Amino acid sequence: MLKVDTEKCTGCGECEESCTFEAIFVEDEVAVVNQDACTLCGICVDGCPEGALELHVEEGLLAADLSSWKGIWVVAECRSGVLAPVTLELLAKSRELAGELGTEVTAVLMGHEIESKAQELIFYGADRVLVVNHPELATFTDEVYGNILADLAKKENPEIILAGATAMGRSYIPRVATILETGLTADCTGLDIRAEDRALLQTRPAFGGNLLATIVCPGHRPQMATVRPHVMRADAPDPGRKGDVIRILPGEELLSHRVQVLESVKEQAEGPNLSEADVIVTAGRGFEQEKNVELARELADLLGGTVGATRAAVDAGWLPGRTQIGQTGVTVSPKLYMACGVSGAIQHIVGMQGSAIIVAINKDAEAPIFDVATYGLVGDVKEILPLLIQRIQKERGS
Numbered sequence: 001m002l003k004v005d006t007e008k009c010t011g012c013g014e015c016e017e018s019c020t021f022e023a024i025f026v027e028d029e030v031a032v033v034n035q036d037a038c039t040l041c042g043i044c045v046d047g048c049p050e051g052a053l054e055l056h057v058e059e060g061l062l063a064a065d066l067s068s069w070k071g072i073w074v075v076a077e078c079r080s081g082v083l084a085p086v087t088l089e090l091l092a093k094s095r096e097l098a099g100e101l102g103t104e105v106t107a108v109l110m111g112h113e114i115e116s117k118a119q120e121l122i123f124y125g126a127d128r129v130l131v132v133n134h135p136e137l138a139t140f141t142d143e144v145y146g147n148i149l150a151d152l153a154k155k156e157n158p159e160i161i162l163a164g165a166t167a168m169g170r171s172y173i174p175r176v177a178t179i180l181e182t183g184l185t186a187d188c189t190g191l192d193i194r195a196e197d198r199a200l201l202q203t204r205p206a207f208g209g210n211l212l213a214t215i216v217c218p219g220h221r222p223q224m225a226t227v228r229p230h231v232m233r234a235d236a237p238d239p240g241r242k243g244d245v246i247r248i249l250p251g252e253e254l255l256s257h258r259v260q261v262l263e264s265v266k267e268q269a270e271g272p273n274l275s276e277a278d279v280i281v282t283a284g285r286g287f288e289q290e291k292n293v294e295l296a297r298e299l300a301d302l303l304g305g306t307v308g309a310t311r312a313a314v315d316a317g318w319l320p321g322r323t324q325i326g327q328t329g330v331t332v333s334p335k336l337y338m339a340c341g342v343s344g345a346i347q348h349i350v351g352m353q354g355s356a357i358i359v360a361i362n363k364d365a366e367a368p369i370f371d372v373a374t375y376g377l378v379g380d381v382k383e384i385l386p387l388l389i390q391r392i393q394k395e396r397g398s
């Protein structure tokens with residue numbers, strides 16, 4: 001928390017002026033902190049001419065305690081008998097991190113009739129798989145999944161726990177972090193290790209996506225993060241990999257829950273799934289009018305792909321919200337991403353920068369999208385797209 005030394009404070013108001021969160025103000029000639037609004041950014045501390053402000057960091061674990069936490073856990077997600085792609089992506093990343101830490105990777109697999117997936121997790125990078133197989137886990141509930149994962153973590157003390165920032169992960173992983181009294185960085189787009197203290201460097205968009213913040217959890221364990229699907233790459237499975245499968249029977253007290261799932265209804269979406277498409281043609285505000293978006297559809301159809309959108313195109317009502325790519329939309333990593341009339345705002349880039357080949361078409365040669373593009377075409381989408389469409393049709397003889 002942010003503390004004010006009232007003896008030193010002169011009520012000069014420097015802190016009030018420097019705080020963009022309006023979390024500190026001067027009252028009766030002394031600084032007063034609204035702890036709920038304070039983000040502990042420390043700007044006021046540095047700017048206080050009297051040295052009257054201090055960031056008081058809650059004491060966590062001592063260095064000796066920290067060293068007793070070992071191993072990286074990946075929370076495996078398995079729906080309808082299929083492992084979520086993000087699980088495989090996290091296993092590949094965890095192998096890299098485990099190499100730096102000199103530790104092992106454990107996958108935690110919870111569900112019903114999921115045992116056959118344990119071997120698959122080993123092929124994709126797990127050294128051990130903790131399998132919790134129980135009829136009560138056939139339907140997902142935050143309480144039961146959260147209780148079991150937290151209970152396992154309390155018994156085994158993993159150094160790091162990673163999960164997908166999926167609907168499921170976003171729902172129950174915060175519960176686990178709360179039970180374990182540790183921090184959680186949600187929606188990470190990058191993970192690394194700081195060699196000197198083994199800290200997990202957790203990078204995610206911050207301040208409306210205008211910058212990427214790297215967050216550490218210095219005094220608590222485990223270090224927990226959820227990671228967006230498709231921002232990391234899965235390794236190819238290695239059927240020769242060996243590992244241990246450990247079956248765990250959950251205690252009855254962990255299986256009780258107050259929420260009853262009555263029915264699960266699958267959303268009926270039209271067209272190919274954006275996050276699984278190999279080719280995406282994205283329409284930005286540069287299309288100028290809704291009718292021009294037809295050009296993106298035509299090109300996507302020809303390439304066997306689908307159409308994506310920037311938020312500007314969605315806000316204009318040209319394309320539905322589910323096609324939005326970026327920080328508040330879907331994260332994609334197709335083989336070919338065509339950004340047409342897209343400026344390349346950071347909130348958009350974080351959702352598509354993992355694409356294998358990025359082609360940008362923009363009439364402004366200085367547009368930031370060209371910084372991440374593999375190929376760039378400077379010009380009007382209304383002129384370039386018809387030429388591309390004609391050329392592809394000609395090559396195919398249609």
Ligand SMILES: Cc1cc2nc3c(=O)[nH]c(=O)nc-3n(C[C@H](O)[C@H](O)[C@H](O)COP(=O)(O)OP(=O)(O)OC[C@H]3O[C@@H](n4cnc5c(N)ncnc54)[C@H](O)[C@@H]3O)c2cc1C
Pocket residue numbers: 208209283284285286287288309310311312313324325326327328329330340341342343344345346347348351361362363364367379380381382
């Ligand atoms: C908290 C937050 C979350 C956000 N989340 C997302 C998100 O998930 N996804 C997202 O996309 N945005 C998101 N945004 C919005 C983002 O900041 C940008 O405003 C948005 O991405 C811009 O969309 P755009 O590139 O289509 O439009 P613009 O930025 O207006 O760019 C249009 C581009 O088209 C070019 N152009 C114009 N006419 C033509 C033409 N005829 N031919 C070729 N090029 C042309 C222009 O040179 C320009 O570069 C978010 C913003 C915030 C604050």
